[in-house]
Amino acid sequence: MEFFNPILSIGAAGPQFIVPIVIIVFLLMSMIKIIKEYERAVVFRLGKYAGVRGPGIIIIIPIIEHVEQRIDMRTIPHDVPPQDVITKDNVSIKVNAVVFFRVMDAEKAVIEVVNWYMATSQLAQTMLRSVLGGAELQDILQEREQLNMELQKDLDIHTDPWGIKVSAVEIKHIDLPLEMQRSMAAQAEADRERRAKIIHADGEFQAAQKLHEASDVISKNPVALQLRFLQTLAEIATENSSTIVFPVPIDILRAFTNLMEGKGSSA
16 A cells, blocks of 8 residues: 555646646747748737747747737738719719738838728828829829829828838729710710711812812823713613613714715715
């Protein structure tokens, strides 16, 4: 019985070691963090900035250090909701856009601004109203690429202190009032009619020029007119269902009259 007393004493004391062991295992597990390839972990030590860590496995000292935020370093496409914009020529429109941006400096994104994503979103909405509000409707419809570049440049300047790079801004849709749509449709129809009339008048002018040139050629060579007359007769002769009275010029018959007069004199 004396041999089994130490074993029984250890077995009785075993539950006392379970809680410390569990705490140690929990602390060890909390020390190890796995950061994905596209993420960065901003670590604070006793409330102070301690650096950006990752990707891969990182070690965090329990209680003393903690991961303040995991920052996604990929490009984020953000859809700007439709904004009410009054253009420079006092036209009320709704415009929405998409902004492509990414975090370039995780430290600034956490320390310099409370919520970098929300701040960028709100700034994009404000810039969209500001830039488009200073342009006329015609410029917004026709110079969209230039406005996209201006928006991208202004947003990039304002988000640079936050460690955010705005790579592109694209205006997606412009919603016009119904009255403006009708007015623009009428204007487009009038413009199409104007172009059609100009094209028709230009065709008439070119045809008149060609007729003038043809008349000059025929006036210099009367035989050309007779050949054209005979060609017209040949074209008309193909129509069997109608009878056409066509006056024959004397110049064509003159050769026959001269021939008959020559025969009479010889007889």
